[in-house]
Amino acid sequence: MKANIYRALGFSAPPFNTNLSARSVSTFIAAFIIAQLLFLASADAASIAYIHGRVANDGTILDEGVGEPYDQMLITDTGRTGLSSFRTLVESQGHTIEQFRDQGLNLSAAFVDQFDVIIFGLHQRIWSSEGKEILDQWLQAGGGIFIYSDSASGGFFQEVGAQNPVGQSVTNNLIATYGMQVTVDQADGTTPQTANQNTSISGINGLILEGEGVSPVAISPSDSSIEVLVPYSRTRDPEVRHQQNLTIDPRIFASMVLKPFGQGHIIVMFDRQPMWNDGPGSSIQRRDNSEILREVVNFLAPRPDINPDPTPPSPGIPRTGEEENIAPILPLLLENSDPS
16 A cells, blocks of 8 residues: 555655655655645745835935935834834745845846845835836736835935925836826825725725825826726815826826736835834834735735646656645555555
């Protein structure tokens, strides 16, 4: 009966001395299955790049180690305005995340091809046309972008103004070609928005995304390729007052949108506050922000094939085709095997 076990595991012959005891055989089988399960779990994991900037209160772009940056929002920062909680959320899903400074970073194929998802946080760099073309090709091949805007990209709002255009400019530099633009900061207080039902990211349906001093996303009402995940509406002040520098016309506004592009996707969010640990306004702890971010990351991360190969064999070990259902029948096989 042991031969049936070996064949079910994909071995044409016993991989060890057949005179071993049933306990030794059981130990081998358990170790083999655990290794395969770990392999399958890794198929869902994504490598994520988080890109950030470094700016002073007055909007001056700072070199590393020089001056005091304003709300840099690093994933290594455990303070109130850091993103350590977001990093923990990402890693809890089995993904890895690394942070990179925008200045000096080259959006080359060698860089982007390392990652499944790129998150553009608050930054100040206007990317070159060459870099954007490489990013475009990476998207078409299945990459995922998550991006948001905020006046804090340009510095402290009390010094540079809430409607300073830095965050708008750097964000629209990346997304405008795909039919989306963000406004400048509306500086209109805390803004909870309810996600649509029946979205492509089913886990966010009906959840509440909350930001503060937001920059809504403008899209054309006739562009059916862009999906509104979370609408934007205000009962207290329904008008989007600050619409400077927008070229989409006519336009509607949203809090979060999804744009498929080739095999990839772009998701644009209306604010930074849902990302940080516990900063003023809103945070990852408020409303359903954490759950929405988790669903967004997992949506952008690569999904396994519909019919993945569940037990890739070791080199030189032929497959028999009997491996898929081995786990449920192992106890029966062991129970009836020869204990010698």
